[in-house]
Amino acid sequence: MSSLGKGLTSASLGALLQARGFSVRLRKLDPYLNVDPGTMSPFEHGEVFVTDDGAETDLDLGHYERFTGVAAQSTDSVSSGRIYSTVLERERKGDYLGETIQVIPHVTNEIKKFLALHEDEVDFMLCEIGGTIGDIEGLPFFEAIRQFSQEKKTNSCIFVHLTLLPFLASSRELKTKPTQHSVKELRSIGISPDILVCRSEVPIPRKEKEKIALFCNVNEKNIIAANDLETIYEAPIAFFDEGLDDAVLQVLNLKSKKEPDLNIWNDVSSRYRSSEGSVKIAVVGKYTKLEDAYKSLSEALIHGGLANKTNVEVTWLESEEFEKSAQTKRLNKFDGILIPGGFGKRGTEGKIKVIKYAREKQIPFLGICLGMQLLVIEYARNCAGLKEASSEEFDEKSNSSEDHLIYHLSKWIKDQKVEIRSKVQNKGGTMRLGAYPAKIKKGTMAYSIYKKAIVSERHRHRFEVNVNYQKVLEDSGLTFSGFSQDGLLPEVVELSSHPFFLGVQFHPELKSKPFEPHPIFSNFIKTALEQTRLV
Numbered sequence: 001m002s003s004l005g006k007g008l009t010s011a012s013l014g015a016l017l018q019a020r021g022f023s024v025r026l027r028k029l030d031p032y033l034n035v036d037p038g039t040m041s042p043f044e045h046g047e048v049f050v051t052d053d054g055a056e057t058d059l060d061l062g063h064y065e066r067f068t069g070v071a072a073q074s075t076d077s078v079s080s081g082r083i084y085s086t087v088l089e090r091e092r093k094g095d096y097l098g099e100t101i102q103v104i105p106h107v108t109n110e111i112k113k114f115l116a117l118h119e120d121e122v123d124f125m126l127c128e129i130g131g132t133i134g135d136i137e138g139l140p141f142f143e144a145i146r147q148f149s150q151e152k153k154t155n156s157c158i159f160v161h162l163t164l165l166p167f168l169a170s171s172r173e174l175k176t177k178p179t180q181h182s183v184k185e186l187r188s189i190g191i192s193p194d195i196l197v198c199r200s201e202v203p204i205p206r207k208e209k210e211k212i213a214l215f216c217n218v219n220e221k222n223i224i225a226a227n228d229l230e231t232i233y234e235a236p237i238a239f240f241d242e243g244l245d246d247a248v249l250q251v252l253n254l255k256s257k258k259e260p261d262l263n264i265w266n267d268v269s270s271r272y273r274s275s276e277g278s279v280k281i282a283v284v285g286k287y288t289k290l291e292d293a294y295k296s297l298s299e300a301l302i303h304g305g306l307a308n309k310t311n312v313e314v315t316w317l318e319s320e321e322f323e324k325s326a327q328t329k330r331l332n333k334f335d336g337i338l339i340p341g342g343f344g345k346r347g348t349e350g351k352i353k354v355i356k357y358a359r360e361k362q363i364p365f366l367g368i369c370l371g372m373q374l375l376v377i378e379y380a381r382n383c384a385g386l387k388e389a390s391s392e393e394f395d396e397k398s399n400s401s402e403d404h405l406i407y408h409l410s411k412w413i414k415d416q417k418v419e420i421r422s423k424v425q426n427k428g429g430t431m432r433l434g435a436y437p438a439k440i441k442k443g444t445m446a447y448s449i450y451k452k453a454i455v456s457e458r459h460r461h462r463f464e465v466n467v468n469y470q471k472v473l474e475d476s477g478l479t480f481s482g483f484s485q486d487g488l489l490p491e492v493v494e495l496s497s498h499p500f501f502l503g504v505q506f507h508p509e510l511k512s513k514p515f516e517p518h519p520i521f522s523n524f525i526k527t528a529l530e531q532t533r534l535v
Ligand code: GLN
Pocket: 340, 341, 342, 343, 344, 368, 369, 370, 371, 393, 460, 461, 462, 463, 464
């Protein structure tokens, strides 16, 4: 079932196979009918993870990337909605030559095609199916993986099933029945799991493992415990100790390519364990009730902490609460303030007040995407005399896009090709999406963070800071330190008279990894930490 840790289990297994010298790719198959997660509410579905090639995908792809370092691609995620729409489009074009279109074989064949994409490029392809065994939407996926493994000539497919072992505190018992039933359900659709990963709050005694093995017909060595951990980044080591990767190789009759090298994970774990003190960061946003809505961001902040061997205490604050300026005083107990990406007008005036406070009180501030756009609006209004400054996203009254400080971008260049978008297109697919290179100006804070002149970062937005306002803003002290390669789209802004006041149009959190913290986050946390020491 969801929230059990399928994504983390897959990601950890990927990392362990890499540690043994194998190349891996991870994929997510989601049974829901949305065509992609781009337009799903972050409240319900958590963050939209954007890939380099511009796909809006499930947040599990973020876990995969953070654990394996392999950049996710648009072909690594698919939903029932996407599969059905491909099948229906092909039917409309007459590709099936009048056949009757059915779930089996047409939908299942399309799923199998997805599973096989680029399969020869890596040693291991790990495909995770979302949802719960027995869900109606999931059935075509299970049928497809069953057929897929059956059709393989060699013994090259295995099934790993993640189950829950509930612990009854009153009788101090682990219950194996739900696992037995789940396996039975899986069997009824023709799939016998080779390995069971059993999620449980407490260690699983040998006796219970024997019982599960016997009743579920799985080798006892292949019953792997997944216990609760202090940090998700200890999962690869915990699974290694439980023998998950070993079990996978044994079932497939494969030898490890090398002695397992867990150095990066041991380093992450020792950084975590030796972290001292903490920095307090306030994140002021709109979906703060559900942390998953900012999953990559909260992970990137943790990575910034790991880089500085300190703990990061994040407090999520609702931006609307700051609409009354007296409220901003609440912020003085924080060592750093961050405004993440977001959409729509609600809460933006509160965020602008927060930015003003961080600027005036010299509190380290990082603005990401919408956060950068609001930083520029705040500066324009309060320091450059542009009292009416706003964004076309919340204020459509002015006639022409060109007048807005933050304007709707309808034309840009990607891979030497001009991309054109109109405001009236369907929701989804109307944004500047994916990785774009940016030029970083020497001598700026951005340059001292990146230590290089060209960087590549991921985008997901419709609006841009209007370059025509660069001069007036620079004359009043704001520095434009990064631009798109054609020099037309501002990518980074900063204030040299402040310890850390940085806005980025892209999402650096999407590229941060525990073993390779993003330099913007390590520097943001470093400056915040220095503030705690000043007091
Ligand atoms: N709403 C803004 C835009 O579309 C910012 C988007 C974001 O923060 N990801 O440009």
